[in-house]
Amino acid sequence: MSTAQIESPLAGLSAEQIEQLGEEFDAIHDEVYGDLGERDRAYITNIIAMHRRIVVFARVMMLASRYKPAWIAGTGSLSAAKILENMEIGHNVMHGQWDWMNDPKIHSSTWDWDTASTKEAWKHSHNYIHHTYTNIRGKDKDLGYEIMRIDPHQKWHPVYLLQPAYNALLMLLFEWGVAVGSRRTTSPGRCLAASR
Amino acid sequence: MEGDFTLPDPRPDKLLFISAGSGITPIMSMLRALEQEGGMEDVVLVHSACHRDDVIFRDWMEEIDGRSDGFRLHLQLTDDMGRMTSEDLEQICPDWRDRETFLSGPADMLDAVEEYFDTHGDRDRLHMERFQPEVGFHEEGEGGEIKFLVSDTTTEADGGTPILVAGEETGLQLNYGCREGICHTCTGTLCSGKVRDLRNGNVYGTEGESIRVCISAPEGPVEVDL
Numbered sequence: 001m002s003t004a005q006i007e008s009p010l011a012g013l014s015a016e017q018i019e020q021l022g023e024e025f026d027a028i029h030d031e032v033y034g035d036l037g038e039r040d041r042a043y044i045t046n047i048i049a050m051h052r053r054i055v056v057f058a059r060v061m062m063l064a065s066r067y068k069p070a071w072i073a074g075t076g077s078l079s080a081a082k083i084l085e086n087m088e089i090g091h092n093v094m095h096g097q098w099d100w101m102n103d104p105k106i107h108s109s110t111w112d113w114d115t116a117s118t119k120e121a122w123k124h125s126h127n128y129i130h131h132t133y134t135n136i137r138g139k140d141k142d143l144g145y146e147i148m149r150i151d152p153h154q155k156w157h158p159v160y161l162l163q164p165a166y167n168a169l170l171m172l173l174f175e176w177g178v179a180v181g182s183r184r185t186t187s188p189g190r191c192l193a194a195s196r
Numbered sequence: 197m198e199g200d201f202t203l204p205d206p207r208p209d210k211l212l213f214i215s216a217g218s219g220i221t222p223i224m225s226m227l228r229a230l231e232q233e234g235g236m237e238d239v240v241l242v243h244s245a246c247h248r249d250d251v252i253f254r255d256w257m258e259e260i261d262g263r264s265d266g267f268r269l270h271l272q273l274t275d276d277m278g279r280m281t282s283e284d285l286e287q288i289c290p291d292w293r294d295r296e297t298f299l300s301g302p303a304d305m306l307d308a309v310e311e312y313f314d315t316h317g318d319r320d321r322l323h324m325e326r327f328q329p330e331v332g333f334h335e336e337g338e339g340g341e342i343k344f345l346v347s348d349t350t351t352e353a354d355g356g357t358p359i360l361v362a363g364e365e366t367g368l369q370l371n372y373g374c375r376e377g378i379c380h381t382c383t384g385t386l387c388s389g390k391v392r393d394l395r396n397g398n399v400y401g402t403e404g405e406s407i408r409v410c411i412s413a414p415e416g417p418v419e420v421d422l
Contacts, residue, residue, distance in 0.1 A: 026396070096380040099406040107406070108380055128373030128381050155205065 116179035125182040208296040216244035219301035236266040340414035359409035377411035389418030
């Protein structure tokens with residue numbers, strides 16, 4: 001087996017280049033932040049409203065799911081709604097992406113979602129662990145969700161040959177995968193203090 | 197960023213660790229891992245400190261040295277013995293060229309050893325840790341009084357102290373995660389006053405704005421909804 005270490009893409013940069021990269025990121029932040037406004041507020045409120053409508057539509061359709069077209073339309077649109085809620089709304093709002101609006105409802109500290117993982121557990125495992133220790137093996141559980149090998153530093157094992165199969169299974173059960181992966185396992189001192 | 201200063205997998209047969217002062221800490225993690233795996237087959241640790249009493253983890257090192265045949269410890273106590281030189285290295289560990297070497301310590305030591313490996317050995321077998329410079333936290337503002345509205349607590353903080361730390365020092369249990377502005381776990385609402393972002397020195401703040409208290413110092417009196 002090769003003992004070669006795969007270098008971080010940042011390893012070849014000098015201190016000055018990293019500093020410059022940081023400045024470029026800051027410039028992007030300032031540009032985006034300076035541009036935020038009514039257009040963005042309209043976007044997120046429209047997406048949330050659209051999500052709610054799709055959910056109602058899907059549930060009503062599913063009442064008639066003994067008819068195949070209604071079953072397909074119901075499950076299809078509920079799936080779309082779940083994805084919207086998870087990826088575009090819940091993820092971003094709970095990240096604090098919309099906190100700038102100072103809207104008490106669309107805010108990382110108050111937002112909740114209809115997903116298996118609780119908002120506290122997700123914010124801990126995602127915002128804190130995943131984004132502070134991104135892709136660090138043994139620390140960031142998003143690196144393969146503890147069942148897949150997606151980084152060359154992870155030790156190979158024959159079971160990974162089945163990875164495409166159980167990745168498909170994970171896709172189907174994704175919210176449960178996230179919920180299990182968000183179980184809190186860090187020491188109490190580094191956890192959220194008891195939420196008030 | 198993922199650390200590159202880690203033991204390769206599979207483990208090399210022969211290892212040399214060179215450290216000084218608190219540079220021992222990352223090396224200590226590697227030694228502990230090796231010890232747990234039972235992989236102390238041929239390991240040399242050369243550690244420098246001013247005085248015996250300054251050696252961090254000394255008890256552990258000496259215990260392993262006594263217990264394990266595959267581990268050899270050399271303490272360079274610089275008050276008496278002076279700083280380690282290349283001749284010392286040749287004497288302590290003549291087969292250093294055959295080993296994977298891990299180096300951690302102050303910058304001038306890293307430079308000296310790196311140069312020696314460059315000219316007399318194989319630079320590719322030398323792995324080193326340069327301590328990262330402290331990020332931010334250099335630009336100090338005026339500080340001020342902090343009122344934690346929910347906790348009903350008031351305290352003072354100087355311009356270099358994050359609101360989170362000031363709160364903890366008065367005994368509050370505030371939410372936190374990364375403590376460096378990434379994760380938003382510590383977010384609270386600013387009810388009045390201005391804060392300074394300790395990462396870049398920017399002063400900002402409007403009533404009702406969300407702030408991360410781990411990277412914000414008060415700039416004059418502030419009230420937060422925590």
